[in-house]
Amino acid sequence: MPSEDFFPATAMPDSDWWSALWPDPEGALRALGIEPQMTVVDLCCGDGHFTAPLARLVGGRVYGVDLDPAMLDKARAAVGRAGVAVRQWIRADAMDLAGLIPEKADFVLIANTFHGVPDQTGLSSGVAAVLKPGGAFAIVNWHPLPREKTVVLGAPRGPKTEMRMAPEAVRAVVEPAGFEWQRLVELPPYHYGAVFHRIESD
Numbered sequence: 001m002p003s004e005d006f007f008p009a010t011a012m013p014d015s016d017w018w019s020a021l022w023p024d025p026e027g028a029l030r031a032l033g034i035e036p037q038m039t040v041v042d043l044c045c046g047d048g049h050f051t052a053p054l055a056r057l058v059g060g061r062v063y064g065v066d067l068d069p070a071m072l073d074k075a076r077a078a079v080g081r082a083g084v085a086v087r088q089w090i091r092a093d094a095m096d097l098a099g100l101i102p103e104k105a106d107f108v109l110i111a112n113t114f115h116g117v118p119d120q121t122g123l124s125s126g127v128a129a130v131l132k133p134g135g136a137f138a139i140v141n142w143h144p145l146p147r148e149k150t151v152v153l154g155a156p157r158g159p160k161t162e163m164r165m166a167p168e169a170v171r172a173v174v175e176p177a178g179f180e181w182q183r184l185v186e187l188p189p190y191h192y193g194a195v196f197h198r199i200e201s202d
């Protein structure tokens with residue numbers, strides 16, 4: 001698989017400080033509006049830090065997508081340790097999402113990855129294609145704080161300052177793909193979720 005298919009600056013963080021930063025991933029998922037019984041795509045799921053609590057929350061109606069097979073192995077193990085299951089693991093480029101999910105989803109989550117996507121409106125168009133009309137798209141990003149101010153376990157963390165996006169910048173690239181802004185969710189200490197609804201067009 002050509003390495004250029006990976007989005008820049010989106011390597012999975014080490015689990016020590018990631019777990020310290022996100023001690024309650026299920027709480028974050030609920031705050032974003034994910035509810036039991038929803039069908040959810042965890043796009044760029046990484047090692048499953050969010051995928052396992054997500055699978056528990058929605059009763060297994062989860063598609064976990066990542067380009068890196070090693071990440072999918074870790075995510076599969078995390079879901080197994082949690083005693084839950086997902087509907088399907090999909091190893092693929094997120095840019096190809098439109099053709100990958102065998103049913104329409106209620107919710108697509110992309111966490112800690114969107115900042116590195118070169119064609120953000122193109123990715124959002126693929127997300128729109130797999131969502132039910134009115135379905136939700138949530139983007140979890142680092143706030144555009146200087147990197148030296150986002151300290152976790154004694155060290156600055158997260159993407160370079162210049163890669164971080166303000167919520168308004170996210171809105172500007174997502175809405176042209178067929179979404180309308182719904183709300184901003186604060187995910188302290190350093191993150192926010194930008195939540196959109198797919199415009200009802202079919």
Ligand SMILES: C[S@@+](CC[C@H](N)C(=O)[O-])C[C@H]1O[C@@H](n2cnc3c(N)ncnc32)[C@H](O)[C@@H]1O
Nearest residue numbers: 006007010044045046066067068093094111112
């Ligand atoms: C920073 S990690 C975030 C993982 C998880 N969402 C979280 O917040 O814990 C980004 C993930 O995106 C994946 N990724 C990068 N480029 C991708 C692409 N083009 N298609 C699918 N996954 C990709 C990486 O393999 C990595 O697992």
